[in-house]
Amino acid sequence: MHRSGTTMAWNVFQFCTVLRGLGSIMILLVLGVVGVTYYAVVWTNYGPALSDGGLDSLAALTIIILFHFLLAMLLWSYFSVVFTDPGVVSPNWRSASDEEQRGESDPLNSLEFGGLQPDSSNQRTRFCRKCNQPKPPRCHHCSVCGRCVLKMDHHCVWVVNCVGALNYKYFLLFLLYTFLETTLVTLLLMPHFIAFFSDEEIPGTPGTLATTFLAFVLNLAFALSVMGFLIMHISLVAANTTTIEAYEKKTSPKWPYDLGRKKNFEQVFGMDKRYWLIPAYSEEDLRRMPELQGLDYPSKPDFDSQDF
Structure with a gap:
């Protein structure tokens, strides 16, 4: 039995190591799909139409401008998720109740041996045995990142x-712009895809035709898959939960952080409407909304911590 448990732990470690090693490969794969799509849409099919003149040229220009705008927002959001730290616990972080009890007792010892102390927001203070430190509300340990x-x-x-407090909005925008871009490309290349199976003569070299075919299939697949993730995360934002917390709610009859759809949305995207569709926050929102920093979250005033 002891040997089986050791093997299981080793397998989990190997799985996390493999996930970390996939990093550069996945970024190159994303850039590769972008490159194939750009070549198929701009260079092969709609770029040459700019020199035709008339309505065809105007339509091609409109399509190319829209394509580049969505692509720029997609890449901006994507690299914002990649390079933004999702938020880590400061080594000297303590909950409000721990600060009040400092000097009277050692809160870490009581937490480590199963004691649970409610903080000022009437929530329980948790302790991570792997990081050997207290965990703020809604914080979880990532086995892949090791923190x-x-x-x-x-x-x-x-x-x-990791997708966490500081880059969750950027991740949602990445999903949104990916869905819009891939849907646009799918619609633009669909006539060319249908022409592959018709008897009409198709202009272009075998290489350009193959690239167009590949770009259509890839973008259609991404559009359908991302649509599912986007719908799921929209429902999570509306209920003010995360993917992990959605499973926690199944064992809890009440959820303390659901403050209504408007306030739930603002806790992710901020209150400044000018910043809702870009991967950034206004200085004013960062100053007046501590929940954007990932440490303090308002809960229902009538919520009892014993129910959670």
Whole structure:
């Protein structure tokens, strides 16, 4: 029995190591799909139409401008998720109740041996045995990153990073712009894809035709898969939960952080409407909304911590 447990732990370690090693490969794969799509849309099919003149040229120009705008927002959001730390627990972080009890007793010892202390927001203070430190509310340990992540949603192989409090908005925008871009490309290349199976003569070299075919299939697949993830995360934002917390809610009859759809949305995207669709926050939102920092989250005033 002891040997079986050791083998299981070793397998989990190997799995986490493999996920970390996939990082550069996944980024190159994303850039590769972008490159194939760009070549098929701009260089092969719609770029040459700019010199035709008339309405065809105007339509091609409009398509190319829209394509580049969505692509720029997609890449901006993507690399914002990749290079933004999702949020880590400061080594000297303590909950409000721990600060009040400092000097009277050692809160870490009581937490480590199973004692649970409610903080000022009437929530329980938790302790991570792997990081050997207290965990703020909604914080979880990531086995791949090897650390606790603030308001962790999941570890995403595609962005080579954890999705947490500080980059969750960027991840959602990445999903949104990916869905819009891939849907646009699918619609643009669909006539060319249908022409592959018709008897009409198709202009272009075998290489350009193959690239167009590949770009259509890839973008269609991404559009359908991302649509599912986007719908799922929209429902999570509306309920003010993360992917991990969605499973926790199944064992809890009440959820303390659901403050209504408007406030739930603002806790992720901020209150400044000018910044809702870009991967950034206004200085004013960062100053007046501590929940954007991933440590303090308002809960329902009538919520009882014993129910959670």
